[in-house]
Each structure stands twice: as C-alpha cells, then as structure tokens.
Amino acid sequence: MTWQPTEKWVETAQPEFLYYLVNFAPKPSELWLRVDLAYSDGTVETLTPQKITAVSQYSVYSIPVGFTALGLPARETATGKQVLSYQVWLSNESAQRLSEVRTYNVNREYEPNTLFLLFANSLGGYDTLRCTGQTGRAITVKGTAAQRALAPDYLPTSAELFSRDRRGEKVLTVNTGLLDGDALDYLTELAISEEIYLVCQEGFVALVPSETALALRTDDEDLAGRTFSFQFAKNEIGYSALPTAPTAAARPTMWVPANTFCLINENGLRTGYLGAATLELRYQDDSSLVKPRRSKANAPGTEGYTAPTLSGACATTPFVNTLIEKPSTYKRNNCGDGMEPTVATLSIPAGTFGGETADQLQSLIDHALLVMDTQAYANQYGSCLANPAGYSYAVPADRWHYRSNVPARISIETADAPYMGNAWTMQGRGGSFIYATGSNDLDFPTTSFSGYQWRIFTYGTPGASARLRVYKNGVLFRENITVYNQDGYQYHALFTLLADGSTGYITLVSGDKIYVQLTDL
Structure with a gap:
C-alpha cells in the first residue's frame, strides 16, 4: 500500500515500513516475509525472517523492513560480509509470491546531511523519505506585551512595559537532495500528507506541513531536488542543553481481550460464556495501551489467544x-x-x-x-x-349455530330481508348478523323461514363434482351431489326437505347446531 518507487536507497538506521492488504480467494493460511540478501562478495542468501500463521481476510498488515528491523547487522556479523542491497516480498505458506518485489540499496558512503521524514501516504500506510540536502531551522518568538502604571517612587529597574507568555514557533526547512524523475513525482505524496514526523533521537517528532507550492518534474529534469518547510507541532517555551534521555528498558507487554461478546447457541440463547473478537497489546505494569495501537484477531493457536470464560454478564439472554x-x-x-x-x-x-x-x-x-x-x-x-357434525358448542339463548368444514369455499345467506350471513352478497348490508366472508362458527336467531330463504354458496373448479351434506345436531339432514357451473360456484337451498322427507318449513329452536360438509369427488 504505497506509491513510492520499487527501488530506493536506504541507510542502515532508516526506518522502513510496508503495508499489505489480504484480499485473496482462497485466503492464504500463512504469510511469509521473504528477503534476498546481496552480499559484497557477490553471493545471495534468501531468508524468511517473519511468518504470520493466522491470516485474517481483508486485514492490513504492517511489516517493518528497515535494515535494522530485519536483523541485518547481526547477519553481517555472523557471515563477515556486508549487505549491499536486499529485496523483500510476501509469499504464502507454499513460498508462492503474493506481492511485488521491492529493492533497497544500502548506502555505505558518508552523507553529511541525512534526515528521515515518516509520513502517512494516500493509501493509508506510512512511507519514509530519505533527505540528503542541507537542513535549516528557525524560531519565531511571540508573546503578549502589556503596560502598567509605575508607582511615584519607581526605580530604574522598574518596567512600565513587560512581556508575558513568550513562546517560540520552530520551523524546519528540508532539502531532499538529488532525486531521479520517478522520485520527484512521488514527492506529491509528502506535499499532500496530513501526518508527518521527523525521525530523530527523541523518536518521531510531529510536524505540521505548511502550504506548499511543489514544482513538479519538468521534461529535462533527470536529477533534481525540492525544498519543503514544516512547523514543529509543539511550541518552545524553554531552552535546554540536556542530552537526550537514554532509551528506557523495554516494558513487558501482554495481549488483552477486546471487543467482548456473549456466546450464543443455535437458538440465539446465551451460553453463559464471554468471548473476545480481538486482542490488543497493553503493558503489563499498568495495563496502559501500547502506542501505536496494535490489535489482532483472537484466533486459536496464536499468541495471547484467550478462550471464552464463564461470565455472569452472559447468564441471561435479554x-x-x-x-x-x-x-x-x-x-x-x-x-x-x-x-x-x-x-x-x-x-x-x-x-x-x-x-x-x-x-x-x-x-x-x-x-x-x-x-x-x-x-x-x-x-x-x-x-x-370422527364425528365433526356432532361438535360441542355453547349456543346462546334464542340462537342456532352454523359451522362448515371449509369456510373458504362455503358461505351462507338469506335470500330476503332480514339479511343475514357471511356471503359476499351480504357485505356492506346493515344488521347484527352480517359476518365477514370466510368466517365460521356463526350464531343466528331462531326464526322460522321457508326453505328457500336460507341458502348457501359452494365454490370449486368449474365442471368438478362435490358431495354436500347438511347435519342438524349431528344427524344427517340432507345429502346431494353438486356440479360447479362455468363460474365455479353453485347455489343451494339450505333446507329443501323436512325430517320426514316433505317440503315446507323448518323450525330451528334455541341451541340447534347446523353443520355443512363439502367433499370433493
């Protein structure tokens, strides 16, 4: 994740970082950092100084590739040979190359004015610019001037005008030294960066970029340099000639669970165990965060892995x-x-x-x-x-009850006023006994009607046959075979025969239960 040239000159003390986004299908199970060393005697050695055994998809890995970070001084001591240049790339667990190859030429000549700038590039990583030109520093001191009245007996040392809150704004002017054409174009990254650090003995000192008019490479420029101006991000409020504090001993660190969550089973219920999605690096002595912040996935088999533990916070599912x-x-x-x-x-x-x-x-x-x-x-x-017609139902007083086996295909209505029923023809009419289409288990008043006044609709496939049965209080009252017309329905008078087989009137008394059964043939 960088636009810097694939080949560059570096110093042995120069910090260098590369950033790599894992975006592979299938994802590699391991990432290997591979290094080719070119020695002064013409020999080449290939090393694998670092392996990542738990790789997360769509994660960015920061990889230090500086001369010292790769352990090359110790390698030179062990072999008795100087490293003139080295190449780095990433491979999978089968040593198949995944990234481009980047070459670093090690400068062994004396450079009187060497300075390193570490800055955030436009892809989210950090690049290092080695500057070999002269560097200038300046300080602009500002303060608050005030005036006070003097006492009549003032002395020569008394001051009527005085200054307070004196502070110095330091400015750093950097000359890059001679760069070739590709490196000149790349300087745009430094010009637009919003996060820049000066690498010095104190560490990484923050700089604030000033407005810069960067001259881009002209057609006839092969080697050229550019000048940048920065303001130190901290003002000077005092002067000290004390030497740089010695490097403190390394503080022991530990991986601490972060982004905790309650484990659930396949039904969404909490299991009582608390797990951690990630781990972050902290100091052991005070548990403070290691900066810059380092985190990784909490994967089994990796350093610091923390298994789920029983926790009261996960005992109850919300x-x-x-x-x-x-x-x-x-x-x-x-x-x-x-x-x-x-x-x-x-x-x-x-x-x-x-x-x-x-x-x-x-x-x-x-x-x-x-x-x-x-x-x-x-x-x-x-x-x-076994006997659906003999159903149990608490019929209200002065009412008879109606039920059917397929309410979606059977409806009931009165042919004349007073209008009652659940047929589509009844919808919108007023009355206490108008029910919604498709409803079932309906109560009606115990009033005598002629047989043709109560009728039912049956619905089905046009031309198909069905058996219609009508039961009264669990006893079959009527049975006939019906054929659906071309529109897929049929009218039926609910009571066409009395119990003795004659036509005429039927009286339904309080508590009677009618059951209509429709069966396709």
Whole structure:
C-alpha cells in the first residue's frame, strides 16, 4: 500500500515500513516475509525472517523492513560480509509470491546531511523519505506585551512595559537532495500528507506541513531536488542543553481481550460464556495501551489467544420467547373415510429461542414457524374428527349455530330481508348478523323461514363434482351431489326437505347446531 518507487536507497538506521492488504480467494493460511540478501562478495542468501500463521481476510498488515528491523547487522556479523542491497516480498505458506518485489540499496558512503521524514501516504500506510540536502531551522518568538502604571517612587529597574507568555514557533526547512524523475513525482505524496514526523533521537517528532507550492518534474529534469518547510507541532517555551534521555528498558507487554461478546447457541440463547473478537497489546505494569495501537484477531493457536470464560454478564439472554401457538396452514391429509381433518397447532415452548434484540428474537421465531409449517407436521400433530357434525358448542339463548368444514369455499345467506350471513352478497348490508366472508362458527336467531330463504354458496373448479351434506345436531339432514357451473360456484337451498322427507318449513329452536360438509369427488 504505497506509491513510492520499487527501488530506493536506504541507510542502515532508516526506518522502513510496508503495508499489505489480504484480499485473496482462497485466503492464504500463512504469510511469509521473504528477503534476498546481496552480499559484497557477490553471493545471495534468501531468508524468511517473519511468518504470520493466522491470516485474517481483508486485514492490513504492517511489516517493518528497515535494515535494522530485519536483523541485518547481526547477519553481517555472523557471515563477515556486508549487505549491499536486499529485496523483500510476501509469499504464502507454499513460498508462492503474493506481492511485488521491492529493492533497497544500502548506502555505505558518508552523507553529511541525512534526515528521515515518516509520513502517512494516500493509501493509508506510512512511507519514509530519505533527505540528503542541507537542513535549516528557525524560531519565531511571540508573546503578549502589556503596560502598567509605575508607582511615584519607581526605580530604574522598574518596567512600565513587560512581556508575558513568550513562546517560540520552530520551523524546519528540508532539502531532499538529488532525486531521479520517478522520485520527484512521488514527492506529491509528502506535499499532500496530513501526518508527518521527523525521525530523530527523541523518536518521531510531529510536524505540521505548511502550504506548499511543489514544482513538479519538468521534461529535462533527470536529477533534481525540492525544498519543503514544516512547523514543529509543539511550541518552545524553554531552552535546554540536556542530552537526550537514554532509551528506557523495554516494558513487558501482554495481549488483552477486546471487543467482548456473549456466546450464543443455535437458538440465539446465551451460553453463559464471554468471548473476545480481538486482542490488543497493553503493558503489563499498568495495563496502559501500547502506542501505536496494535490489535489482532483472537484466533486459536496464536499468541495471547484467550478462550471464552464463564461470565455472569452472559447468564441471561435479554429477549426470550414465551409460549407460542399458531394454527398451521396445512390440514391432515391421511384421515380415514368419514373423518374430518383439522389444522395442526404450531407450538414453540417458552424459552426455546432468544435474541440480543426483539427483532433478532422475532426473526428466529418466524423462521422456526416457517420451517415447522409443513404437510408432514400437520399429518403428525393434526387431528381427525370422527364425528365433526356432532361438535360441542355453547349456543346462546334464542340462537342456532352454523359451522362448515371449509369456510373458504362455503358461505351462507338469506335470500330476503332480514339479511343475514357471511356471503359476499351480504357485505356492506346493515344488521347484527352480517359476518365477514370466510368466517365460521356463526350464531343466528331462531326464526322460522321457508326453505328457500336460507341458502348457501359452494365454490370449486368449474365442471368438478362435490358431495354436500347438511347435519342438524349431528344427524344427517340432507345429502346431494353438486356440479360447479362455468363460474365455479353453485347455489343451494339450505333446507329443501323436512325430517320426514316433505317440503315446507323448518323450525330451528334455541341451541340447534347446523353443520355443512363439502367433499370433493
């Protein structure tokens, strides 16, 4: 993740970093840092100084590739040879190259004015610019001037004018030294960077870039340099000639769990265990964060891996379902002759599913009901009524009751006023006994009507046949075969025969129960 030239000159003390985004399918299981060393005697040696054994997809890895960071001084001591240049690249666990090859030529000549600038590039990484030109420093001191009245007996040392809050703004002027054409164009990265550091004995000192008019490379420039001006990000409020403090001993560090979460089972219920998605590096003595911040995935088999632990914070799931019972959309289809199937009841016991939010819980419940609602479930848990016509129902006083086996395909109405029923022709009419289309288990007043005044509709496939049976108080009252007309329905007078087989009137008394059964043939 850099636009700097693939070949550059470096010093042995120069910090260098490369950044690599893992975006492979399939993802490599390991990342190897590969280095080719070119020695002064003409020999070449290939090393693998670093391996990453737990690789995360879509993660960016920061890789130090400076001369010292790669351990090359110790390698020179061990071999007795100087490293003139080295090349670095990344490979997978099979030593197959994944990244481009970058070459670093090691400068062994004396440079009187060497300076390093570390800055954020436009791709999110940090690049190092080696500057070999002369460097200038200047300080502009500012303060607050004030005036005060003097006492009549003032002395020569008394001051009427005085200055307070004196502070110095330091400015650094850097000359890059001679660079070739590609490196000149690359200086645009430094000019637009918003985060720049001066590498010195104190560490990385923050600089503030000033407005820069950068002259881009002209056609006839092969070697040239540029000048940049920066302001130190901290003002000077005092002067000291003390030497730089010695490097403190390395503080022991540890990986600490971060981004914790409660583990859940397949039903969304918390298991009581607390896990960590990532680990971050902290100091052991005071648990403070190591800067710059370093974090990684909490993967088994890697350094610092923390397994889930029992935690009271994960003992209770925030949202848990209560008892859920819902009619199935399927009826049994394996009942015996003369028996009537019913829909099954979809049931989920209380405490079966859980969720961190109400929406998560409802999503799990909806999915479970959808999976459960099948014909096989209805055949297993649905009922077969041996005598559906003899149903039990508490009929109100002065009312008779109506029920059908397929409400979606049977409706009832009166042919004349007073209008009653649930047929589509009744919708919109006023009255206490007008019911919605497709409704069932209806109560009507016990009034005598001629047989043709109560009628029913049956619906089906045009030209198909069906058997219609009418029961009164569990006893078959009427049975006939009907054929649906071209529009897919038929009218039927509800009472065309009395119990003795004659036509005329029928009287329904309080508590009577009518059952209409439609069976396709």
